[in-house]
Amino acid sequence: MTAVAFCLLTYRPNHPSGIERSIAALTAGLRSLGHSVVVIAGGLAEAGDEAEPGLVRLESVRLPRPALNADVLAALAEPGPVVAEVSRVLRERRIEVVCWGAPVWGLGYLNPAPRGVRTALMMHNKIRPGSADTWRTAMAAADVVLPASPYLVDAAAQDGWDTSAWRVVPNGVLTLPQPPDREQRERLRQSGPLRVVSRVAPVKGQAPFLAAMPPRWDRRVEIVLAEADFEFEPGEQAAALAACREQAARRPDVVQLLPALGWWEVPSFFAGAAATVISSLEPETFSHTAAEALSAGTPVITFEHGYVPTLIGSAGRVVSLSSGFPAVWDALDDLLANAEEYHAASQSAPARLAAHTPEKAAEAFLAATDAAPA
Numbered sequence: 001m002t003a004v005a006f007c008l009l010t011y012r013p014n015h016p017s018g019i020e021r022s023i024a025a026l027t028a029g030l031r032s033l034g035h036s037v038v039v040i041a042g043g044l045a046e047a048g049d050e051a052e053p054g055l056v057r058l059e060s061v062r063l064p065r066p067a068l069n070a071d072v073l074a075a076l077a078e079p080g081p082v083v084a085e086v087s088r089v090l091r092e093r094r095i096e097v098v099c100w101g102a103p104v105w106g107l108g109y110l111n112p113a114p115r116g117v118r119t120a121l122m123m124h125n126k127i128r129p130g131s132a133d134t135w136r137t138a139m140a141a142a143d144v145v146l147p148a149s150p151y152l153v154d155a156a157a158q159d160g161w162d163t164s165a166w167r168v169v170p171n172g173v174l175t176l177p178q179p180p181d182r183e184q185r186e187r188l189r190q191s192g193p194l195r196v197v198s199r200v201a202p203v204k205g206q207a208p209f210l211a212a213m214p215p216r217w218d219r220r221v222e223i224v225l226a227e228a229d230f231e232f233e234p235g236e237q238a239a240a241l242a243a244c245r246e247q248a249a250r251r252p253d254v255v256q257l258l259p260a261l262g263w264w265e266v267p268s269f270f271a272g273a274a275a276t277v278i279s280s281l282e283p284e285t286f287s288h289t290a291a292e293a294l295s296a297g298t299p300v301i302t303f304e305h306g307y308v309p310t311l312i313g314s315a316g317r318v319v320s321l322s323s324g325f326p327a328v329w330d331a332l333d334d335l336l337a338n339a340e341e342y343h344a345a346s347q348s349a350p351a352r353l354a355a356h357t358p359e360k361a362a363e364a365f366l367a368a369t370d371a372a373p374a
Helices: 018-032 069-075 080-092 129-141 150-158 182-191 206-211 236-250 263-271 288-295 308-312 321-337 339-348 358-371
Strands: 003-007 036-042 055-058 097-100 118-123 144-147 194-199 221-226 255-258 276-278 300-303 316-319
Touching: 003 018, 003 080, 018 036, 018 118, 018 288, 018 358, 036 080, 055 080, 097 358, 118 129, 118 358, 144 150, 144 358, 182 339, 194 206, 194 263, 194 276, 194 288, 206 221, 206 236, 206 321, 221 236, 236 255, 263 288, 276 288, 288 300, 288 308, 300 308, 300 321, 308 316, 316 321, 321 339
Parallel strands: 003 036, 003 097, 036 055, 097 118, 118 144, 194 221, 221 255, 276 300, 300 316
Antiparallel strands: none
16 A cells, blocks of 8 residues: 655645646545545635545645735745645655645645655646746656646657656546436437536636627537636636626527536536537646546537547547637537437547546556656
């Protein structure tokens, strides 16, 4: 048995963030394989924490909600207390492997691990020029870097980073539902809703996607929008949510905005959809919602950038970004109108996740960290 810790300051159960969902799947997979797991986060204990039995909250870090990168840097301006507290937790829990969820928000650049503890650094985002120094510090301190997809390895290599020692650890999907049978799926193709699940943010493209809805569209559009505990720009979530509400008000006959779902609820929600759309204007480095839709046999429409086209394969349609959202709606129309292609996409979807179970993700994580020198 290996004692593992994950560290991410914003972690809380059901937080609509990809890194948190990745950690949650890894903890589930590791525990299923007989290992022990601790998750280290910032802030005071709160309702819902009991969903993660290994959650440890740091007394030395408090963040506002939503937090900006500047807030985190300010909270860590004097790193002594958080370094001491994290080190103490790792020693007391006899942790053998600690995984930092990000360079700053996951404390990777501080690397507060006692001697002899193997360290890993998750990578879920592309390295932007403004954060290159922080990434460089965190990667130099870690025994192994764990990108979530081959897309991240390729993107970093193209930017001149040495990726030769990186090890991809695929994200896991927490729960795999029973996909609808062919008869149910046919009813969904004919009249089922379009369902979208997303963290609300301008880069996710929800409002322009709704703005491009053609007048001919007459089936339900159900969009789950979840606000996260972080922002990249002040007020961006409120602005994106207001823009979505404005667009929904134009078509109240079909558009319904819904509140956030728990992690375990998302796949079953997708199981009742005719299709979903990944509307992100920036490349997604994985896309949990695309994976969750695939797990339910629900076809995915996406732009031709990032990792999502690779993830979905033949289980949907891919549209060039330059064609814009009108082409996304056209692709939806075309797929839903073609029964043979639709069912082929649906049937191929679940198999796309063969490497994305919690146990497979945990096995990849253990292989990568076992091979890393302490």
